[in-house]
Amino acid sequence: MDKWPSSNRYSLKAALxxxxxxxxxxxxxxxxxxxxxxxxxxxxxxxxxxxxxxxxALVRQEPEYILLALMGSPLKKIMLCSSEKEIFNVEEQxxxxxxxxxxxxxxxxxxxxxxxxxxLDCVDSKTLKKVIDYCTHHTHHQNDNQEDLEAWxxxxxxxxxxxxxxxxxxxxxxxxxxxxxxxxGTIKNMIKGKKIDEIRRIFNxxxxxxxSEEEEQNRKEYxxxx
Amino acid sequence: MDTxxxxxxxxxxxCHILSFLPTIDAVGTSFLxxxxxxxxxxxxxxxxxxxxxxxxERFVSFVDTVLSQRRFSDIRKLRLIxxxxxxxxxxxxxxxxxxxxxxxxxMDLLLYGDVSSNYVDEIFTCAxxxxxxxxxxxxxNNISSVHLPLLKNLSLGPDVPVxxxxxxxxxxxxxxxxxxxxxxxxxxxxxxxxxxxxxLIEARERDFDxxxxxxxxxxAPNLEYLRIYLEESCVRTLVxxxxxxxxxxxxxxxxKAEHVDWVPKLLQALSKTKKLALGGFTTQCxxxxxxxxxxxxxxxxxxxxxxxxxxxxxxIKLLCCxxxxxxxxxxxxxxxxxxxxxxxxxxxxxxxxxxxxxxxRSHLNILEFRRYPDSLEEREFLAYILQNALVLKTFIxxxxxxxxxxxxxxxLNEISVLPRGSSICQVEEFTxxxxxx
Numbered sequence: 063m064d065k066w067p068s069s070n071r072y073s074l075k076a077a078l079x080x081x082x083x084x085x086x087x088x089x090x091x092x093x094x095x096x097x098x099x100x101x102x103x104x105x106x107x108x109x110x111x112x113x114x115x116x117x118x119a120l121v122r123q124e125p126e127y128i129l130l131a132l133m134g135s136p137l138k139k140i141m142l143c144s145s146e147k148e149i150f151n152v153e154e155q156x157x158x159x160x161x162x163x164x165x166x167x168x169x170x171x172x173x174x175x176x177x178x179x180x181x182l183d184c185v186d187s188k189t190l191k192k193v194i195d196y197c198t199h200h201t202h203h204q205n206d207n208q209e210d211l212e213a214w215x216x217x218x219x220x221x222x223x224x225x226x227x228x229x230x231x232x233x234x235x236x237x238x239x240x241x242x243x244x245x246x247g248t249i250k251n252m253i254k255g256k257k258i259d260e261i262r263r264i265f266n267x268x269x270x271x272x273x274s275e276e277e278e279q280n281r282k283e284y285x286x287x288x
Numbered sequence: 289m290d291t292x293x294x295x296x297x298x299x300x301x302x303c304h305i306l307s308f309l310p311t312i313d314a315v316g317t318s319f320l321x322x323x324x325x326x327x328x329x330x331x332x333x334x335x336x337x338x339x340x341x342x343x344x345e346r347f348v349s350f351v352d353t354v355l356s357q358r359r360f361s362d363i364r365k366l367r368l369i370x371x372x373x374x375x376x377x378x379x380x381x382x383x384x385x386x387x388x389x390x391x392x393x394x395m396d397l398l399l400y401g402d403v404s405s406n407y408v409d410e411i412f413t414c415a416x417x418x419x420x421x422x423x424x425x426x427x428x429n430n431i432s433s434v435h436l437p438l439l440k441n442l443s444l445g446p447d448v449p450v451x452x453x454x455x456x457x458x459x460x461x462x463x464x465x466x467x468x469x470x471x472x473x474x475x476x477x478x479x480x481x482x483x484x485x486x487x488l489i490e491a492r493e494r495d496f497d498x499x500x501x502x503x504x505x506x507x508a509p510n511l512e513y514l515r516i517y518l519e520e521s522c523v524r525t526l527v528x529x530x531x532x533x534x535x536x537x538x539x540x541x542x543x544k545a546e547h548v549d550w551v552p553k554l555l556q557a558l559s560k561t562k563k564l565a566l567g568g569f570t571t572q573c574x575x576x577x578x579x580x581x582x583x584x585x586x587x588x589x590x591x592x593x594x595x596x597x598x599x600x601x602x603x604i605k606l607l608c609c610x611x612x613x614x615x616x617x618x619x620x621x622x623x624x625x626x627x628x629x630x631x632x633x634x635x636x637x638x639x640x641x642x643x644x645x646x647x648x649r650s651h652l653n654i655l656e657f658r659r660y661p662d663s664l665e666e667r668e669f670l671a672y673i674l675q676n677a678l679v680l681k682t683f684i685x686x687x688x689x690x691x692x693x694x695x696x697x698x699x700l701n702e703i704s705v706l707p708r709g710s711s712i713c714q715v716e717e718f719t720x721x722x723x724x725x
Contacts, residue, residue, distance in 0.1 A: 223294075227296070227297075230297075246304065246305050246308065247308070249294075249305050250305050250308045250309055253305075253306075253309060253313060253317060254309055254310070254313050255313065258316065258319045258320060261317070261320060262320060262321075265294040265320075266294075267294070267295075267320060267321050269321070270320065270321040270322065271321050271322030271323070272321070272322060280319050284316075284319065287316045287319055288319075
């Protein structure tokens with residue numbers, strides 16, 4: 063969130079003129095562009111002032127709210143297209159926050175908001191919907207308790223191994239770091255502290271490929287693993 | 289029917305997942321199937337804990353075998369939880385030295401027993417380290433030189449007699465967890481412009497008289513999280529910088545006369561915090577302070593305050609200084625009355641405040657009262673809050689674990705008839721059991 067695309071400057075002027083007692087007198091409007099360059103906007107300011115946009119309109123919350131306008135409309139949406147050609151509308155802010163790939167695409171300007179959709183040929187609709195669900199929840203609930211977030215994550219990953227694999231591939235492709243780490247953690251927990259027979263069952267390893275003598279010897283020499 | 293999904297994942301990904309496991313589990317996967325047989329050998333992160341193996345001799349042989357069979361000589365992470373002296377050869381030193389190198393990013397050593405530090409010096413000059421934990425009993429006086437330009441996380445254990453200029457020698461340090469035995473540290477000076485999280489915990493290893501710390505100095509203007517826990521030592525002076533970025537602070541200090549002087553200064557430095565937790569003894573120091581003057585906690589949203597002896601006056605005074613408070617959690621850790629014992633009958637020191645604190649009227653959402661003893665002062669305070677908290681959503685009350693059902697019912701009945709200013713307030717009752725920290 064360090065770069066502010068030029069389209070956002072107009073939002074600030076609009077905000078000042080439409081809604082609101084400007085902090086800066088209207089005579090200074092020409093200098094606004096300069097002001098935006100000088101002010102160093104830090105992400106933490108927004109969370110400190112708990113700014114919540116209502117509907118699509120710019121609603122006055124507190125005098126400090128001027129910064130909301132600088133962020134541009136948080137409800138700007140982008141279109142993601144799954145491998146099954148289904149279109150999903152998502153808040154730009156949500157995907158940009160989580161997916162490195164989508165963030166890069168939007169930042170370098172190759173995405174045109176009016177027309178283009180982002181094609182995700184490796185991700186099917188069911189998985190894409192889940193991924194969007196994850197990103198949306200984590201953006202909207204980022205100030206929640208750690209325990210509540212973890213409980214939601216555990217529930218979210220309560221899927222079969224096919225689903226888990228698809229999520230892993232999607233998260234990897236879109237480079238969603240925290241979802242990847244979450245899935246790695248889940249797979250790790252399927253192994254940690256478990257006996258070989260149980261892990262084989264969980265991962266559905268039918269044919270271990272050892273000769274029966276090898277397998278027997280392993281079991282004899284290292285019984286505590288089994 | 290589920291297919292074997294794991295097989296379609298590339299080896300590098302499986303190995304990455306293995307690196308999060310204790311090494312003994314990672315090595316155990318070699319029995320899963322042919323494909324897994326040699327995967328663990330690509331590991332560059334190791335986590336060895338004697339607890340899983342028990343016997344020192346077998347532990348040494350296990351670690352030696354694993355390290356000798358690894359494919360890559362560079363080790364990125366080494367964690368060792370074991371005795372400092374496992375055998376006659378310097379096993380721990382051998383393993384630490386094998387790990388030290390330009391790729392080592394994380395080292396965690398939790399060693400029991402005395403360590404003569406012939407390898408410790410080398411650890412403190414391993415320039416690639418990002419994360420270091422050293423909980424050990426070092427018999428050396430000082431670490432001679434420190435060069436840790438990339439170090440972000442540092443945890444130091446109770447008997448590490450390190451000159452605290454070490455902290456200033458780590459320019460990128462963001463997280464410091466310092467467990468110290470106060471008898472070793474007559475002064476604590478922490479200067480770090482990069483520090484974001486600090487935990488300063490006193491641990492009493494030896495049974496000396498209450499130690500005295502002449503001065504604690506914390507100069508870390510970027511601090512976001514602070515936890516101070518002083519069990520018994522007496523700190524004469526505190527020099528503290530302002531913390532404009534503070535998000536969460538938790539303070540537990542011993543009730544000494546000297547502390548009464550500087551606790552207000554500490555609160556002033558923490559005035560920008562969003563969450564604050566004050567331990568029972570800390571509050572006691574506040575109560576004893578003459579002319580107590582709280583700073584304005586302009587951004588405070590959550591307050592957790594523990595009382596040894598409930599003092600509504602101090603609490604109201606504090607609430608007046610927290611204009612945006614949303615969550616208030618009170619814990620009454622004083623003398624409790626059980627069963628048929630009569631509650632305190634001394635006159636309550638509750639006085640009606642001149643005006644309703646702003647946060648109570650317009651911001652307070654959640655009120656929690658632990659170990660509610662149902663005596664006069666607490667009841668009057670509660671009645672006042674419930675009546676004036678116009679936006680209160682949830683009120684949670686924890687009764688004592690020793691209370692009988694009758695008593696709990698009595699308390700709940702009393703509370704449910706108290707007039708409530710907020711129409712959406714829900715009351716929940718629990719029996720006080722475990723702390724949820």
